[in-house]
Amino acid sequence: MPGTSINLGLAHVSDRLLVWTVVAYALAMLGYAAEFAFDRRAERAKDPRSRRQVSSRAGLIAVGLTVLGWALHVGSVTTRGLSVHRVPWGNMYEFSSMVSLVAVTVFLVLLARQRVRFLGLFVMAPVVLYLGLAGTVLYANAGPLVPALNSYWIKIHVVAAITASGAFMVSGVVTVLYLLKERWERRTVSLGPGAAAAVEVGTPPTESVPEARRGGLMAWLPDAARLDRLAYAVVSFAFPIWTFAIIAGAIWAEQAWSRAWGWDPKETWSLITWLAYAAYLHARATAGWRGRRAAVLSLIGFGCLMVDYYVVNTVITGLHSYAGIS
Amino acid sequence: MTDLADTPIASPEDTTALSTAPAPPQQPARGVARTLRYGWRRLTSMRTALLLLSLLALGAIPGTLLPQRGLNPVKVDDYIAAHPHLGPLLDRLSLFDVFAAPWFAAIYLLLFISLIGCLVPRIRLHARALRRRPPHAPRNLLRLSTSARWTAADEAARIAAECSRTLRAGRWRVDVSEEPDGAVTVAAEKGYLRETGNLLFHVSLVVLLAGIALGGLFGYKGTALVVQGQSFANVRSSYDVFQPSRLYSDSSLAPFSFTLDRFTAAYQPDGTPENFDAKVSYQPRPDGPVTTSDVRVNHPLHASGANVYLVGHGYALRIQVRDPHGRLVYDSATPFLPDTSMFASHGVVKVPDGLPHQLGLTGFFYPTYVATPAGPDSSYPAPRDPVLLLAAWRGDLGLDRSAQSVYSLPVASLHHIANAQLSPGESWRLPDGTRVTFVGVDQWATFQVAHDPGKNVMLGAAVLIVTGLLLSLRVRRRRFWLRARPAPAGDSSRRTVVEAAGLARTDSERFAVEFSDLVQRLGAPAAVTTEED
Numbered sequence: 001m002p003g004t005s006i007n008l009g010l011a012h013v014s015d016r017l018l019v020w021t022v023v024a025y026a027l028a029m030l031g032y033a034a035e036f037a038f039d040r041r042a043e044r045a046k047d048p049r050s051r052r053q054v055s056s057r058a059g060l061i062a063v064g065l066t067v068l069g070w071a072l073h074v075g076s077v078t079t080r081g082l083s084v085h086r087v088p089w090g091n092m093y094e095f096s097s098m099v100s101l102v103a104v105t106v107f108l109v110l111l112a113r114q115r116v117r118f119l120g121l122f123v124m125a126p127v128v129l130y131l132g133l134a135g136t137v138l139y140a141n142a143g144p145l146v147p148a149l150n151s152y153w154i155k156i157h158v159v160a161a162i163t164a165s166g167a168f169m170v171s172g173v174v175t176v177l178y179l180l181k182e183r184w185e186r187r188t189v190s191l192g193p194g195a196a197a198a199v200e201v202g203t204p205p206t207e208s209v210p211e212a213r214r215g216g217l218m219a220w221l222p223d224a225a226r227l228d229r230l231a232y233a234v235v236s237f238a239f240p241i242w243t244f245a246i247i248a249g250a251i252w253a254e255q256a257w258s259r260a261w262g263w264d265p266k267e268t269w270s271l272i273t274w275l276a277y278a279a280y281l282h283a284r285a286t287a288g289w290r291g292r293r294a295a296v297l298s299l300i301g302f303g304c305l306m307v308d309y310y311v312v313n314t315v316i317t318g319l320h321s322y323a324g325i326s
Numbered sequence: 327m328t329d330l331a332d333t334p335i336a337s338p339e340d341t342t343a344l345s346t347a348p349a350p351p352q353q354p355a356r357g358v359a360r361t362l363r364y365g366w367r368r369l370t371s372m373r374t375a376l377l378l379l380s381l382l383a384l385g386a387i388p389g390t391l392l393p394q395r396g397l398n399p400v401k402v403d404d405y406i407a408a409h410p411h412l413g414p415l416l417d418r419l420s421l422f423d424v425f426a427a428p429w430f431a432a433i434y435l436l437l438f439i440s441l442i443g444c445l446v447p448r449i450r451l452h453a454r455a456l457r458r459r460p461p462h463a464p465r466n467l468l469r470l471s472t473s474a475r476w477t478a479a480d481e482a483a484r485i486a487a488e489c490s491r492t493l494r495a496g497r498w499r500v501d502v503s504e505e506p507d508g509a510v511t512v513a514a515e516k517g518y519l520r521e522t523g524n525l526l527f528h529v530s531l532v533v534l535l536a537g538i539a540l541g542g543l544f545g546y547k548g549t550a551l552v553v554q555g556q557s558f559a560n561v562r563s564s565y566d567v568f569q570p571s572r573l574y575s576d577s578s579l580a581p582f583s584f585t586l587d588r589f590t591a592a593y594q595p596d597g598t599p600e601n602f603d604a605k606v607s608y609q610p611r612p613d614g615p616v617t618t619s620d621v622r623v624n625h626p627l628h629a630s631g632a633n634v635y636l637v638g639h640g641y642a643l644r645i646q647v648r649d650p651h652g653r654l655v656y657d658s659a660t661p662f663l664p665d666t667s668m669f670a671s672h673g674v675v676k677v678p679d680g681l682p683h684q685l686g687l688t689g690f691f692y693p694t695y696v697a698t699p700a701g702p703d704s705s706y707p708a709p710r711d712p713v714l715l716l717a718a719w720r721g722d723l724g725l726d727r728s729a730q731s732v733y734s735l736p737v738a739s740l741h742h743i744a745n746a747q748l749s750p751g752e753s754w755r756l757p758d759g760t761r762v763t764f765v766g767v768d769q770w771a772t773f774q775v776a777h778d779p780g781k782n783v784m785l786g787a788a789v790l791i792v793t794g795l796l797l798s799l800r801v802r803r804r805r806f807w808l809r810a811r812p813a814p815a816g817d818s819s820r821r822t823v824v825e826a827a828g829l830a831r832t833d834s835e836r837f838a839v840e841f842s843d844l845v846q847r848l849g850a851p852a853a854v855t856t857e858e859d
Contacts, residue, residue: 144600151624229835236799243795247788256624258547258635258776260784261538263397263425265390275383279376286372304383312390 010083011142017076018097018135024069025104025128031062032120040216059117066120070108073101083142089158090145092313096134100127102166106234110170116230118221122173153252160245161270165305167238168277171231172302175295178227182292184218228291232284235298239277246270269308276301369436370443378437385433389424392416396425438535445528452521459501460515463807467827472834472841476850477821482810485824486510489808489848496844498806509811516804523797526790534787540780543573547776552586553642553659554769559583560632565775578777580630584608587618589639589769597668597706604636604771621773631777638772640664640671641691643714643764647677650759655680659768662691663733668704669693674735678725681760686719686735693767709767711749716764718743718756804830804837806844826850 038055077097081088089098107123110116145154221227249267250260261267280301283294368374393401402422406413420427467473478485489512490500498514505511548565552558560582562568584606592601604621610630621627627634640662647656655677662673675687694706695713702715719740746754748764755761808826826845830837 144594146598148623150601153624229833233833240792240795240799244792247792250788251785252624254633254781255626256635258626258633258637258774259778260781263389263394268386268390272383272386275379275386279379279383282372282376282379286376289373289376 006085006142006144007083008142010079014076014079014083014142015135017072017079018131021069021072021076022128022131022135024065024072025124025131028062028065028069029121029124029128031058031065032117032124035059035062035117036121036217036220039220059120062120063111063117066104066108066124070101070104073097073104077101080142084144086145087154087158089154089162090149091140092309093134093138093140095158095162095309096130096138098162099165099169100130100134102163103127103169106167106170110230110234119170119174119177122177123170126169126173148256151252151256153248153255157245157248157252160241160248164238164242164245165309167234167241168302168305171234171238172299174227174231174234175298175302177221178224178231179292179295179299181218181221181227182224182295185224228295231295231298235277235280239281242270242274242277246274265312266308269304269312273301273304273308276304366443369440375437375440375444378433378440382433382437385424385430388421389430392421392424394425395423434535438532441528442532445525445532448521449525449529452518452525455521456518460499460513460805462501462503463511463513463809464827467807467809467825470827470829472829472838473825473827474842474845474850475823475825476845477823478810478849479821480849482508482510482812482822485810485822485849486512486808489810490514492844492847493806505809507811509809511810512806512808514806516806517801518803519797520801520803521798523794523799523801525794527794527798530787530790530794534784534791537780537783537787540783541571541778542780543571544578545776545778545780546570546574546578547774549637549772549774551661551770551772553661554586554589554771555659557583557585558773560629560775566772580610580632580777581612582608582610582614582629582632583612584627584629584634586771589771591639591708591769593707599707602636602639604639604773606634621771629775631779632775633777635774635776636771637774640770641669641693641709642768642770643673643689643691644766644768645675645687646763646765647675647681647685647687648761648763649681652761653680659770661770662689666704667707669707670702670704672733674733676723676725676732676735678723682758683720684723684725685760686721686723686737686740687762688717688719688735688737690715712767714748714764715745716748716754716762717745718762802830802832802837804828804840806841808848824848824850 035055035058038051038058077088077094080094080097084090088094103123104127107116107119110119246267249270253262253264253267254260276297280294280297283289283297393405395402405422406417409416416422420429424430464470468475480488486502490502493500493512493514496516498516499518500512500514502510502512546569548562548568550558550565558564560579562576562579586604586606588605590601590603590605591599594600602623605618606621606627607616607618608627608629609616619627621634621636623636626636641664642659642661644659645656646654649655656675658675660673660675662671664671669691671691671693673689673691675689677685677687690702692702692704692713692715693709693711694704695711696703696705702713719735719737720743721740724736724739743756746762748754748762750764750766753761753763806826806828808824811823811825813821813823826841826848828837828841828844
């Protein structure tokens with residue numbers, strides 16, 4: 001790899017493709033929002049059926065745009081890799097792009113297997129934000145890898161870390177939705193048996209229901225138990241991969257730095273993340289901890305993951321300082 | 327100890343149907359024994375495990391925010407110097423050695439004790455469950471949330487046999503029994519690997535800890551600087567820094583040696599490193615065969631149980647000193663230590679003998695010399711325009727008094743003679759006739775030798791950890807029962823009533839599908855499966 005030149009034309013194509021990816025994702029996000037909006041209005045409209053048709057058509061268009069955006073995203077990542085003759089995850093910009101690509105992929109795979117179109121809006125919003133940040137704040141010009149990263153372990157360790165992170169991102173989104181819905185369910189139930197039904201139909205039962213307006217979105221979401229199961233399913237997919245990523249990292253560290261584990265800040269924060277998600281998995285099986293408290297642990301885990309990537313790379317200096325931003 | 331399971335779904339007949347948790351001890355106990363037992367049960371409870379997991383995570387955080395001695399002792403000293411009040415307090419709490427701190431060790435040791443205390447009874451229970459027959463069918467199958475009922479023309483025994491065959495083909499564990507009223511029941515269970523994987527995962531964590539301990543007790547590591555063309559023999563005196571473990575003995579040093587034949591570094595145009603390569607000739611034993619090998623970043627040399635890593639490099643300057651009569655009194659490739667990423671370096675030459683007085687030289691070396699307003703500097707790490715700035719000092723170098731660094735000179739007690747700027751090949755004549763020659767530029771590399779006898783144990787444990795985790799999160803444990811009851815004697819239809827029910831601890835949605843497939847294959851009409859709460 002050393003000495004090979006960088007194909008600037010191809011790198012430029014990659015950047016343009018990323019812009020179009022963000023555009024497609026943003027439009028998809030609007031589509032999912034429209035699906036929700038028309039579905040809600042359909043309940044009050046004179047002709048609910050046609051409104052519903054508009055709604056589901058918007059949803060389908062949004063899915064189409066998501067797939068299109070995904071294809072553009074794959075194109076952007078591939079051309080980036082080809083332009084620098086290496087794997088396209090060598091710095092924080094490329095890494096962030098990959099993580100959002102995985103998040104969208106996880107969403108699309110879930111979509112193919114179960115009815116999770118409601119997630120579209122909530123997955124696309126952070127992905128658009130994330131890609132926007134990646135393309136501006138974290139952006140690094142195409143260039144070769146520093147020698148420390150020049151190993152086949154970058155394929156194994158980093159791919160695992162990226163895959164787990166993308167999935168954790170989706171589980172984080174679902175967990176937030178779970179917490180909101182769970183609170184909403186508790187409140188509506190405490191208002192009396194009729195309140196939930198009333199909000200379900202979209203007409204505020206009494207003046208004393210401040211939740212009624214917000215209830216529009218809340219009522220539209222699947223019930224909390226299903227969101228909880230969905231979040232768990234995604235975490236239980238990501239957790240073994242994260243475990244593997246840490247182990248692969250330790251093996252690589254043993255090759256590169258002469259020790260498998262050295263309490264480098266990056267290593268420590270990946271362990272903290274691992275411990276937080278392990279606590280979540282335990283909490284889900286412990287009376288008094290399942291539900292809300294477990295969900296909070298899962299979100300803490302995601303917070304630790306973000307610290308692991310962004311705070312450790314930019315604020316704390318350690319052996320993993322490959323951010324590529326200055 | 328984790329269960330990693332979804333919310334358990336208990337059957338109305340048997341609330342502990344799928345629980346493998348140890349039953350609380352029944353026998354009465356008094357005084358100390360009771361307190362101990364209570365404490366032990368507390369320690370091995372899931373809540374304690376949760377608490378300890380969280381504490382471990384919290385405890386690790388200061389280790390990433392404060393400088394750590396294990397990573398960078400100089401930074402710790404700087405921090406304490408900069409915070410004269412807070413620093414010593416934090417130091418007393420071991421916050422600069424978090425990962426070696428007694429309180430940190432206490433957390434993870436308690437966690438592992440709690441884990442082992444939970445594992446042992448669960449392994450016993452699981453071993454028993456593996457040998458036992460699947461639990462008998464509850465009396466009223468239709469009370470379970472996933473159940474079905476239909477009638478069939480076949481005899482009860484034949485239905486049961488057919489059911490048992492189908493289940494066995496699907497790798498269920500099956501038990502068929504006949505009830506006093508003539509009904510035949512089939513009890514089946516599947517997914518034992520879930521708990522096996524769960525236990526495997528947790529046992530492997532303990533093995534991993536044992537592997538880490540093994541390395542910490544019997545391993546060693548050390549670093550040595552080797553100038554191009556010179557050799558390293560693996561004896562303790564060859565090391566510049568040597569860190570033995572607690573139970574290390576010199577006999578665990580394998581008698582290998584290697585020579586650094588050539589070191590090359592490649593840089594990008596902006597000076598960032600692109601590739602390093604140390605070519606070495608390696609000999610496993612003094613009389614062993616010599617093989618050549620490349621030591622690179624990410625590519626250590628495997629040397630009889632130890633690994634040799636390339637960890638640093640720099641320039642060694644060949645300097646000769648001749649006395650006024652032209653006799654050679656110093657001729658050596660002297661390592662200079664890099665100070666900047668462009669390898670502006672410093673070093674020292676000490677000539678204690680051979681001259682009328684002891685001579686010391688302090689030098690600054692610039693591989694690609696540039697004069698900047700702030701003084702001389704290097705603009706590129708490779709030696710494109712190497713320049714050596716030397717200052718000569720006379721006086722007592724103090725070599726016989728105390729051990730001192732080869733990279734520093736006690737200039738405060740020495741007499742300054744003169745300065746010079748030299749390029750390779752140039753000589754400098756001091757006022758007393760002594761001649762200093764900058765012969766040329768060589769390279770050196772630092773190698774770290776590490777031996778960790780726990781490495782393979784750790785690797786094996788890691789593989790089992792992932793395997794166990796995948797099994798415990800992917801495999802679903804479920805039970806299935808079928809009861810075929812012949813129609814009462816008076817009934818003219820002569821039809822058999824079949825009831826089936828199932829129970830899954832995780833992923834009940836998928837199980838509902840599996841259940842309905844199963845009963846349809848056993849002859850239930852598509853519509854009969856019920857799903858109610």
